[in-house]
Amino acid sequence: MAEQSPYVPPKVWTPAASGGAFANINRPVAGATHEKALPVGKHPLQLYSLGTPNGVKVTIMLEELLALGHAGAEYDAWLIRINEGDQFSSGFVEINPNSKIPALVDRSGQEPLRVFESGSILLYLAEKFGAFLPTDIRARTETLNWLFWQMGSAPFVGGGFGHFYAYAPEKLEYPINRYTMETKRQLDVLDRQLANHRFVAGDDYTIADMAIWPWYGGMVRGEAYDAAEFLAAHEYTHVVRWAEEIAARPAVIRGRKVNRVRGKPEEQVAERHQASDLD
Missing domain, CATH: 1.20.1050.10 (Glutathione S-transferase Yfyf (Class Pi); Chain A, domain 2)
Structure with a gap:
C-alpha cells in the first residue's frame, strides 16, 4: 500500500467533506437555515437545550433553585436536537446567534430577555435568585x-x-x-x-x-x-x-434527566414542563 502524502494546507481554505458524527451540521457560516418559531410554555423561564454536559449545567442549576424553594425558577425545557439541526432554526438563532445549546429566555419582565452561553446562564440565574454565588x-x-x-x-x-x-x-x-x-x-x-x-x-x-x-x-x-x-x-x-x-444530590439526579435522549430509559425526560415530569 502506497504511503499517504502528508497534508499541505492550501493558501486559501475551502470547505470539504469531513465525515464524522457531526459532519451533517458542520458549516463555516452562521445564521438560520430554516424558518421555525420556538415553542413557549407557561413558565417565565423557557429553556431550549439538550442533555449534553453544557445543557446539564443549567437544568441542575434550575432544579437546585427549586429545591431551595425558589418558585420563580419553575421552567419549561424544550428539546433541541442538534444532530437534526434544530439549533439553526430562525427562532433559536434569534435567542442565540451562535447556534449552540443551551439558550434561555426569561419572560418575567416587561420584555423577554435572552441569555446564551452556559456560564452566562448560570451567572444570570445565580444573581436573579441570590443563590449559589457568594456575596463576599x-x-x-x-x-x-x-x-x-x-x-x-x-x-x-x-x-x-x-x-x-x-x-x-x-x-x-x-x-x-x-x-x-x-x-x-x-x-x-x-x-x-x-x-x-x-x-x-x-x-x-x-x-x-x-x-x-x-x-x-x-x-x-x-x-x-x-x-x-x-x-x-x-x-x-x-x-x-x-x-x-x-x-448523589437529589437536584442533580433530577437535572440530569432533563432533555436527555440517551442512556437508561428511566433517566430520560425529553421535555420538562412541570416538576412531576421528573418523578
Missing part, C-alpha cells in the same frame, strides 16, 4: 475564577479530546495525544484544588461546581466518551470523591 468579594471572585476556568477549558476536553478520541472518523495519534495531555493536565489542576477544598471554590457548593461537574465529574465516573480507563481517571482521587458527592 473574595469568595465570589474565586467562584467566578473556576466558572471561567471551565468555560475556557471545555473546548479542549469536548471539541479536542472528545472529538478525536470518540467522534472523529478515524483515530489519529497526534491529536489524541495532544488533547489527552491537556485533559489530564486539567484533571490534575482540579484534583489539586479539591485536595484542600470540599467543593471547587471552597466550602460551599456553587455555580462553579455546577459548571465543572457535568464535564469532569462525568469523565472520572466513566460517563463521558467511555474514557475513564484510558485517562486513568481513578488516579484523580479528590476529583472522584467530589464527583460522587455531587452525583
